[in-house]
Amino acid sequence: MGIPYGRQSISDADIAAVADVLRGDWLTIGPMVGTFEKAIAEVASTPDAVAVNSGTSALHSAYAASGITRGDEVVTTPLTFVATAATAMAQGATIRFADIQPDTGNIDPTAVAEQINERTKVVAAVDYAGHPADLDDLSTIAHDAGALLLEDAAHAIGSIYRGRVVGSISDLTTFSFFPTKNMTTAEGGAVVSPDPALIDGARRFKGHGMVRDRSQLRYPDEGPWHQEVQSLGLNYRLPDVLCALGVSQIARIAEFKQRRTAIFDHYVASLSDVPGLTLPTKREDVDPMWHLFPVRVHDGQRRRVFDHLRDNGVLVQVNYIPVYWHPVFEDLGYRRGMCPVAEQFYREEISLPMYADLSRSDQDRVIEVLRQALA
Ligand SMILES: *Cc1c(COP(=O)(O)O)cnc(C)c1O
Numbered sequence: 395m396g397i398p399y400g401r402q403s404i405s406d407a408d409i410a411a412v413a414d415v416l417r418g419d420w421l422t423i424g425p426m427v428g429t430f431e432k433a434i435a436e437v438a439s440t441p442d443a444v445a446v447n448s449g450t451s452a453l454h455s456a457y458a459a460s461g462i463t464r465g466d467e468v469v470t471t472p473l474t475f476v477a478t479a480a481t482a483m484a485q486g487a488t489i490r491f492a493d494i495q496p497d498t499g500n501i502d503p504t505a506v507a508e509q510i511n512e513r514t515k516v517v518a519a520v521d522y523a524g525h526p527a528d529l530d531d532l533s534t535i536a537h538d539a540g541a542l543l544l545e546d547a548a549h550a551i552g553s554i555y556r557g558r559v560v561g562s563i564s565d566l567t568t569f570s571f572f573p574t575k576n577m578t579t580a581e582g583g584a585v586v587s588p589d590p591a592l593i594d595g596a597r598r599f600k601g602h603g604m605v606r607d608r609s610q611l612r613y614p615d616e617g618p619w620h621q622e623v624q625s626l627g628l629n630y631r632l633p634d635v636l637c638a639l640g641v642s643q644i645a646r647i648a649e650f651k652q653r654r655t656a657i658f659d660h661y662v663a664s665l666s667d668v669p670g671l672t673l674p675t676k677r678e679d680v681d682p683m684w685h686l687f688p689v690r691v692h693d694g695q696r697r698r699v700f701d702h703l704r705d706n707g708v709l710v711q712v713n714y715i716p717v718y719w720h721p722v723f724e725d726l727g728y729r730r731g732m733c734p735v736a737e738q739f740y741r742e743e744i745s746l747p748m749y750a751d752l753s754r755s756d757q758d759r760v761i762e763v764l765r766q767a768l769a
Pocket residue numbers: 448449450451474475477478520546548549570571572581582583
């Protein structure tokens with residue numbers, strides 16, 4: 395089997411919550427959707443939330459809500475999953491990559507300032523590994539240029555930045571509920587915003603752009619059956635069945651954070667003296683919900699250490715290949731060397747197992763195998 399780098403934590407209560415919905419009347423559009431959205435809004439400290447069927451559809455809906463279109467530009471980090479960039483491109487935007495900070499792996503505000511221009515409509519930051527980006531600086535830079543700050547918080551639901559919870563800070567924040575993330579709905583995601591107009595835009599986009607509210611119809615006298623598509627959207631709905639799992643999972647979020655923090659602390663205590671290894675940075679002004687435990691292996695030893703871990707049942711991962719290294723970006727003219735800090739980070743990075751149900755004995759096994767590799 396081996397020890398995976400991430401996995402879900404499913405309780406009997408989670409299973410019962412899903413089974414209850416399966417026995418009921420609604421499988422998809424039902425009462426759990428609103429209940430889950432309220433619970434997300436509470437955790438994110440926002441007026442409302444939009445539940446969608448993946449972190450990718452959350453990003454796509456958030457970009458759609460921002461109004462980006464062909465000719466607009468988005469500045470984002472190369473150290474992320476491809477969806478952060480791909481969903482903006484699906485709306486017609488052009489991506490500019492800004493390099494990262496070498497300690498946190500988060501997008502560097504100075505590099506953003508160099509890439510931003512009058513065509514920039516969105517600055518998209520990622521809270522890499524769960525550690526919030528420099529959100530105040532990024533927000534100032536984006537707003538001064540007339541752009542919005544979008545935070546891809548796929549790693550960071552439950553993280554805190556300068557006393558404020560992730561979700562309440564940026565113009566738009568997206569979450570992912572993929573099984574390896576901090577909580578799960580199998581597939582799922584959400585968009586939150588302090589701005590009700592942006593929430594409305596995301597909600598409309600996830601449901602075909604359909605308008606039902608009579609006061610907003612262009613042709614209100616068409617008949618009681620009438621609904622209108624006033625802007626294009628898609629079907630990105632999260633089914634009621636999965637919202638029930640989400641409601642049950644989100645009730646466990648404090649427990650998850652406690653577990654992830656304990657695992658983080660044990661890694662730090664056990665690996666600080668290992669030569670040739672850099673451990674993740676935690677800045678003073680944040681309290682992360684750690685999604686990953688990204689170490690960096692020096693002196694070109696990453697591949698050897700990675701193979702040693704995998705060969706010994708520690709199923710580590712690498713997060714991430716710089717986005718513009720993917721052939722689809724290369725074919726568009728993006729070239730290696732563009733963001734040297736992100737490329738160096740990638741060359742050294744390995745994500746150690748980090749998930750709520752990781753047992754102390756499994757974690758000690760990971761530590762032992764890693765120490766062996768670097769001895
Ligand atoms: C997981 C992830 C996504 C995509 O989420 P899905 O739910 O898998 O679609 C987007 N951005 C980042 C940074 C992620 O880690």
